[in-house]
Amino acid sequence: MSLHVPLPHRSATPVGAATKAVILVGGPSRGTRFRPLSLDLPKPLFDVAGHPIIWHCLAAVARVKQIQEVYIIGYYDESVFRDFIKDSAREFPGINLRYLREYEALGTAGGLYHFRDAILKGRPERLFVLNADVCCSFPLEEMLKLFMERDAEAVILGTRVSNEAASNFGCIVSDSHTRRVLHYVEKPESHISNLINCGVYLFSTDAIFPSIRSAIKRRTDRPARLVSYPSSDNLDNFTMPRAVADDDDEEDKKEVIRLEQDILGDMADSKQFFVYETKDFWRQIKTAGSAVPANALYLQKAWQSGSEELAPASANIVPPVFIHPTADVHPTAKLGPNVSIGPRVVVGAGARVKESIVLEDSEIKHDACVLYSIIGWGSRVGAWARVEGSPTPAGSHSTSIIKNGVKVQSISILGKDCGVGDEVRVQNCVCLPYKELKRDVTNEVIM
Numbered sequence: 459m460s461l462h463v464p465l466p467h468r469s470a471t472p473v474g475a476a477t478k479a480v481i482l483v484g485g486p487s488r489g490t491r492f493r494p495l496s497l498d499l500p501k502p503l504f505d506v507a508g509h510p511i512i513w514h515c516l517a518a519v520a521r522v523k524q525i526q527e528v529y530i531i532g533y534y535d536e537s538v539f540r541d542f543i544k545d546s547a548r549e550f551p552g553i554n555l556r557y558l559r560e561y562e563a564l565g566t567a568g569g570l571y572h573f574r575d576a577i578l579k580g581r582p583e584r585l586f587v588l589n590a591d592v593c594c595s596f597p598l599e600e601m602l603k604l605f606m607e608r609d610a611e612a613v614i615l616g617t618r619v620s621n622e623a624a625s626n627f628g629c630i631v632s633d634s635h636t637r638r639v640l641h642y643v644e645k646p647e648s649h650i651s652n653l654i655n656c657g658v659y660l661f662s663t664d665a666i667f668p669s670i671r672s673a674i675k676r677r678t679d680r681p682a683r684l685v686s687y688p689s690s691d692n693l694d695n696f697t698m699p700r701a702v703a704d705d706d707d708e709e710d711k712k713e714v715i716r717l718e719q720d721i722l723g724d725m726a727d728s729k730q731f732f733v734y735e736t737k738d739f740w741r742q743i744k745t746a747g748s749a750v751p752a753n754a755l756y757l758q759k760a761w762q763s764g765s766e767e768l769a770p771a772s773a774n775i776v777p778p779v780f781i782h783p784t785a786d787v788h789p790t791a792k793l794g795p796n797v798s799i800g801p802r803v804v805v806g807a808g809a810r811v812k813e814s815i816v817l818e819d820s821e822i823k824h825d826a827c828v829l830y831s832i833i834g835w836g837s838r839v840g841a842w843a844r845v846e847g848s849p850t851p852a853g854s855h856s857t858s859i860i861k862n863g864v865k866v867q868s869i870s871i872l873g874k875d876c877g878v879g880d881e882v883r884v885q886n887c888v889c890l891p892y893k894e895l896k897r898d899v900t901n902e903v904i905m
């Protein structure tokens with residue numbers, strides 16, 4: 459008697475493989491606005507609310523039950539994400555996370571296209587793409603729902619900002635009834651809409667890769683701009699033309715293809731492209747100072763969801779506050795709201811810390827005050843010292859403010875291994891690594 463076991467249908471999509479996700483992390487040449495903190499750590503691994511920036515993206519993706527495969531795409535060295543990937547395998551056992559390294563910066567769409575074979579393995583129907591440097595509640599399930607309802611080819615996450623801020627972002631013109639994207643322009647010169655691109659997308663794999671291919675083809679077909687330089691010997695003589703070597707042509711040569719500039723505008727013209735507008739929080743993490751509002755937003759979200767990682771409220775803890783289990787905080791120190799204290803940090807008696815990130819191995823001595831600041835790894839803030847920034851207006855997407863007519867950093871930042879002397883006051887300053895501050899400083903970059 460033979461037992462007939464039916465073979466699985468070869469073309470069937472494996473269960474759970476219908477949706478994959480990519481997190482775009484860029485590489486060492488990006489994140490320059492995150493200096494001085496990115497001098498010592500790649501921006502995606504910088505801790506906000508007790509976890510690396512990229513962890514927040516991964517945690518959001520891991521909540522979508524259809525997703526099992528996630529790729530981090532960037533051009534950092536392979537070793538950069540090794541530990542993160544190892545730790546994530548324990549924390550998110552349902553997710554297979556891999557790093558795919560571009561040989562050089564290929565752009566936000568170029569990297570996707572370069573790794574299309576890996577991404578398309580298992581025939582996923584849909585692909586989430588997340589910019590690693592955004593801080594939001596990542597309403598991925600809602601985007602997926604809209605995608606299914608509208609039989610979409612692409613869904614973009616959008617949010618409203620002030621009319622003045624809008625032109626710093628990609629702007630979306632949409633049909634308010636159908637939510638269809640009618641027009642997309644990256645950083646337009648004049649106002650077209652205050653609904654902006656949040657850097658989170660869901661694409662049909664059948665739409666995104668052909669769209670990138672068309673953009674590459676358009677790029678290749680475009681004749682190089684030619685210019686002839688007259689010879690200094692004989693100005694009337696014809697000389698061999700050569701391509702103009704300006705920035706654009708550098709990018710052409712390097713085949714940089716960007717979703718924002720090269721793909722989304724066309725998708726609005728030719729594809730079933732919709733926008734899901736989030737009313738929840740959204741911020742970009744570009745400048746080092748923007749880590750402070752991002753820290754506050756993620757801590758508030760964790761507090762609202764009853765996260766057990768956060769310190770319980772008490773007379774000296776104003777929630778939300780994250781304290782790493784290895785940190786040593788004196789019971790008379792007052793922390794919060796919106797404070798993250800990293801591993802092995804020591805906070806002395808009577809210290810006050812508010813709206814700040816204190817990174818690992820640093821020390822805040824007794825009676826010191828740290829407000830709207832980032833204290834870099836291994837830095838020391840002396841007794842009775844003050845390190846302070848200024849609050850940014852609610853809803854602002856900038857981390858600089860105008861003070862006495864001068865544009866200054868709203869957040870004070872100490873780089874790695876800095877020292878602030880006892881009783882010294884540091885106000886709205888950015889301090890590069892390994893500096894000792896022995897006198898009061900205001901509105902300065904200390905190099």
Ligand code: GTP
Nearest residue numbers: 482483484488531532563564565566569589590591
């Ligand atoms: P602006 O927003 O124009 O100021 O540029 P930006 O470099 O700050 O951000 P961009 O919008 O170009 O990048 C969005 C996300 O994609 C960020 O998470 C970047 O790290 C990432 N990214 C940018 N360029 C590349 C690239 O060439 N390859 C990969 N893999 N990621 C990239």
